[in-house]
Amino acid sequence: MPELPEVETIVADLRPHLTGRTIVRCELLFPTIVRYPEPEVFVDSVAGMRISAVTRRGKFILMHLDNALLLVVHLGMTGQLRLVDADAPIEKHTHAIFTLEGDSAPPPGAARRPPRRAGRCLHLRYRDPRRFGRLLLGTEESLLASKKLPRLGPEPIDPSFVPDELYQSLRRRRTSLKAVLLDQGAIAGVGNIYADESLHRARLRPDRMAAGLSRKSAQRLHESLRDSLLMAIKNRGSSVDTYRDAWGNIGGQQEKLLVYGRAGEPCFTCGRPLAMIRLAGRSTVFCTKCQR
DNA sequence: TTAAATTCCTGTAAGC
């Protein structure tokens, strides 16, 4: 599942190859993947637009276009954004194809080159077997006003996100720690993998009430959350399901996960089998001995 | 107002 580290990896990969390029046209093979505006308007509006920047907010990929327009991509569970040669075979479940202006010169400072040959058109393709993802287009104001882009909490890896901010958002909530971590309005970008990982690192039970957590424990959670996310970014994300980077490669963090996907297996710290419960509608794995 | 439950969707794996 693409969470903050996976989305960050894709954005960092795409940025040098998309910045400054123009979208020649857009083709929707599955129009309802566009949630706003109407698909026909979307297709007409992106054509001819230049991409001035590529950024991330929570799990959203933001492509900044002319006229303050944002082309927004949310990958949902199985969404993939790939940069490929225009003549590459179209994979099953490809829902949108953006043809980019041809330019044989690779962008300066490109760490990884996409698989393309000089003089060929590039495609940015969106595929998503489970179709939980979505595409949006609009100004930030219009997307927020229409509630297509939700109000998001602070970025957990931003230096401005301090322990006290986490403490304050936890103490207001009468639900589990896990539920708050998954709430995008509380903290942006955390999903099921890194919620479980950071709670384990912080030695906190996921079903503990958020309100009532001590300042000291909140500080520990703040640190482990940042550590989990930054380490995953360093390892280019977790490919536990279908996640692939912009070139179709898997990440490396799945090899290093402490609890996610390891229910019944021994805890790396104490050896006790990891427990699994259901919290906030999600399977939740933790150690009953190490996490209190 | 807030929290919990439901819904969407398809590939995969378990069970018979």
Next chain:
DNA sequence: TGCTTACAGGAATTTA
């Protein structure tokens, strides 16, 4: 072997 069924989950929507 082949079919059926349960499960995975992000977030919008609905219900409590």
